[in-house]
Amino acid sequence: MSHALQAPRPSRARKSVTPSSLTQGHLPRWAPAGIAVLSTALGCGLGTLLGLHSKIQWGLLAAVFFVVVTYTASSVVENRRQAKDRVATSVVWVCFVLAVVPLLSLLWTTISRGMKALDADFLGHSMNGVTSFDHGGGVYHALLGTIEQVGLATAIAAPIGLLTAVYLVEYGRGALAKSVTFFVDVMTGIPSIVAGLFILTTWNLMLGFGPSGFAGAMALSILMMPVVVRSTEEMLKLVPNELREAALALGVPKWRVILKVVLPTAIGGISTGVMLAVARIAGETAPIMLLVFGSQLINNNPFEGPQSSLPLYIWEQYKVGSEASYDRAWAAALVLIAFVMILNLVARGIARWKAPKTGR
Numbered sequence: 001m002s003h004a005l006q007a008p009r010p011s012r013a014r015k016s017v018t019p020s021s022l023t024q025g026h027l028p029r030w031a032p033a034g035i036a037v038l039s040t041a042l043g044c045g046l047g048t049l050l051g052l053h054s055k056i057q058w059g060l061l062a063a064v065f066f067v068v069v070t071y072t073a074s075s076v077v078e079n080r081r082q083a084k085d086r087v088a089t090s091v092v093w094v095c096f097v098l099a100v101v102p103l104l105s106l107l108w109t110t111i112s113r114g115m116k117a118l119d120a121d122f123l124g125h126s127m128n129g130v131t132s133f134d135h136g137g138g139v140y141h142a143l144l145g146t147i148e149q150v151g152l153a154t155a156i157a158a159p160i161g162l163l164t165a166v167y168l169v170e171y172g173r174g175a176l177a178k179s180v181t182f183f184v185d186v187m188t189g190i191p192s193i194v195a196g197l198f199i200l201t202t203w204n205l206m207l208g209f210g211p212s213g214f215a216g217a218m219a220l221s222i223l224m225m226p227v228v229v230r231s232t233e234e235m236l237k238l239v240p241n242e243l244r245e246a247a248l249a250l251g252v253p254k255w256r257v258i259l260k261v262v263l264p265t266a267i268g269g270i271s272t273g274v275m276l277a278v279a280r281i282a283g284e285t286a287p288i289m290l291l292v293f294g295s296q297l298i299n300n301n302p303f304e305g306p307q308s309s310l311p312l313y314i315w316e317q318y319k320v321g322s323e324a325s326y327d328r329a330w331a332a333a334l335v336l337i338a339f340v341m342i343l344n345l346v347a348r349g350i351a352r353w354k355a356p357k358t359g360r
Helices: 031-050 055-077 080-114 120-124 140-171 174-188 192-206 213-237 241-249 254-265 267-282 286-291 310-320 323-354
Strands: none
Touching (some): 140 174, 140 267, 140 310, 192 286
């Protein structure tokens, strides 16, 4: 009886299932490459039609076409949500290409023009007895000066920067730490000419010392120190606190924890930061012009007498304006790039060798 009194349940109407906007068609895998080819053709064609002679302008037009065509094709075939995602990815790729192309162009130009004069004689001879308009001569004296000046600057700046970063991370508290951080930030933006003028005023004029590679190294160390401090500070902050706490719980003194646990754990990042600082100062010319003066002869003593360096040698040769001097300038630029690259490879090897070994 109770079943009879119950009202019949209304039958639920089946809703028509429409395909979700997230499950529509997809562009084929070759679509980005095809769109890139089409965009390149459109950019070159429009650039030619508009009378644009610069290939850079053609490339910018192709980049705009690539983003627009990608969004249009994805909106038609897929959906707007997927189109926006593809546009974001396309913008990232365009920015990547815009960053890589100048770098590759720079490397190609330096290698192609630098190889004209780069040989064993160029690396093993100085400019002694060779005029700037004549062919021949070499870069040995400048390479030796760069190695000594950068080495001295690293020997000065790396320990000071490392200890400063250790203080800021492990010990620094209160107003003193804030003041040190503030001055490090200020020193990061100091122009190289200001550092050179400071050493010129104090070391050369007030103390009476003459031009030398050591004076230039002191100016370079001022530019190098804030980079070392900042990079080392960030690497030390990445060391897990659990490692410090575990070592301290065993009764190990804090200085020994820093020396045996913290620094070996962060040695890879620290060495990379030092190499970044070396790359920062390896191409500086203004402090060397003020403090080292340059020389066409070989000077093995960085503490006495004028000395040359690779950046100063490049500037001296390029300002002459002859074909031979241009070739020497490009060859010296290639040597400078190779010098920085070798230092980076050595730093990576040291970091991998000294990094703490983890058992499986």
